[in-house]
Amino acid sequence: MLLIYCPYCEEERSELEFRHGGDAHIARPTNIADITDEEFQDYFFLRDNPKGLIFERWRHIHGCGRFFNAARDTVSDKFVMSYKAGEPKPNLSGEPTATEKTVETYEATEGTAK
């Protein structure tokens, strides 16, 4: 079972208690009435969907109920860290990211299982 650290409960809890809330640190334009349709589309609909490190909003909906942010590796599904909503985006540029080779999948182990 995947465990996620909740910065408000201050401990790791089961993924069953959490809900994903989309990308974090998306700033709403302050001049929302002035921007073009294309700029609005960029802000509102378009996401990077990176392979590797991503910053996301998560909600501990079946626990303390709080929204918080987390850095997750989209290849390994590893949660690198989580932090309270409103806190600045941490600099994790030195953090090693996973490659497909570091991830154990059913398909990868199936052939060698005896």
Add this chain to the structure above:
Amino acid sequence: MADQALRKAPLAGRHGGSAGARVTPAAAATRLSLRAGEDAIGTLSLAFGLELPRRPKTSASVSGRHALWLGPDEWLLIDENGTDLMGIASGVSALHSATDVSHRNTAILVSGPDAAGAIASACPLDLGNTIFPVGAAARTVLGKIEIVLFRSGEEDYRVECWRSFSPYAFGLLAEGAEDAGL
């Protein structure tokens, strides 16, 4: 005889469990969903006669009245003596939100040496003695529903759930109690 609506408890008459873990419907109680900011905690604690807990997964209990920490500004208050908690809240002028959930919730008591095992059959929370000691409380899940779990004694747990989900919760816990005893 006058026509009179009879109130029927959602789990009336049910019993289950095993020699190691008894599963019983809890008696009726009054309950409050309480939300308040840091500055109102002191006043509310005085009014309710117990210190509202500020740490995750903790609770405070005074003679049948319990305050369970659910979130940084959220508590579930339970009064087993049926005291009018809304009446107390309405006398507090400090900014807060109180909602009577006495009849939204019902509770199931699980007790005995295998009680933790019975609950763990459907609940992902770590129920070990150091991480979930007597007095610990948390909102979590049981199977497919949300519950609030409160450890009221060494071998005693109170499972609070929404009343319409209670037959499901009761069935799961009764099954878990039988499995935990194997």
